[in-house]
Amino acid sequence: MAAGLLFSCSRRTARQPEEKILAKIGDRTLSVNEFIRRAEYTIRPPYCRSDNYIHRKIVLNSLIAEKLLALEAGADNPLTQNEEFQDFLEGRKEQAMRQWLFAHDFYQKVKLDTHRVKQVYKLAGRTYRIAYFSVKTPIAANVVRDKLKTGEPFKQVFRDFGGLKKLPRRQVKWTDPENKA
Structure with missing residues (x-):
C-alpha cells in the first residue's frame, strides 16, 4: 500500500510534445512552429504574402537558406575574420545610414507645389x-x-x-x- 501511495502521489513530469521537424540543416533544425512563427508573424515581401502553396514554399526555402548561411558564415568563418570584408560591411552600414538620413531629413521634408x-x-x-x-x-x-x-x-x-x-x-x-x- 505504501508503494501504491508513493506512486500515486509522486509528481509526474508533463511530457512536452515533440517538435515536428521540417528540415535538418547540419546541426540546426527548422521546426513546424518556427516556420509558422517566421511565416505568419513577420512582414513578408509582396511576392510571397499570400497563403498558398507557392508562397509557403518560398518562405520555407528562405528559412532553409538562412540556416545554410548561418552554418557557412558562422563566427569562425575566415570571411568574417577578414579585415577588408569587415571594412566592406562597415561601409555598407554607413551607406545605409546615409540613405536613411537623406530620406528622413531631406526627402520627407520636401513639400512640392x-x-x-x-x-x-x-x-x-x-x-x-x-x-x-x-x-x-x-x-x-x-x-x-x-x-x-x-x-x-x-x-x-x-x-x-x-x-x-x-x-x-x-x-x-x-x-x-x-x-x-
Whole structure:
C-alpha cells in the first residue's frame, strides 16, 4: 500500500510534445512552429504574402537558406575574420545610414507645389528650334550682345559676325544633354 501511495502521489513530469521537424540543416533544425512563427508573424515581401502553396514554399526555402548561411558564415568563418570584408560591411552600414538620413531629413521634408510641378511638366515635352552661331573672342561676344540688346535682328548680327552663308539651326528638347556636340 505504501508503494501504491508513493506512486500515486509522486509528481509526474508533463511530457512536452515533440517538435515536428521540417528540415535538418547540419546541426540546426527548422521546426513546424518556427516556420509558422517566421511565416505568419513577420512582414513578408509582396511576392510571397499570400497563403498558398507557392508562397509557403518560398518562405520555407528562405528559412532553409538562412540556416545554410548561418552554418557557412558562422563566427569562425575566415570571411568574417577578414579585415577588408569587415571594412566592406562597415561601409555598407554607413551607406545605409546615409540613405536613411537623406530620406528622413531631406526627402520627407520636401513639400512640392503641385501647381508649379504641372507648369514645369508642360514645358518638359516641348521641343525648341534654335538658331545660333559662335564668335571667337569675348570682345566679339560683347559686341553681339550689345547689338541684340539694341534690337538689331539676329540674322543681321549673324551676317555681320558669323561668316557662314546659312544660319546654323538645331532642335533642343528638355531631355537632351546640355553639352551636345
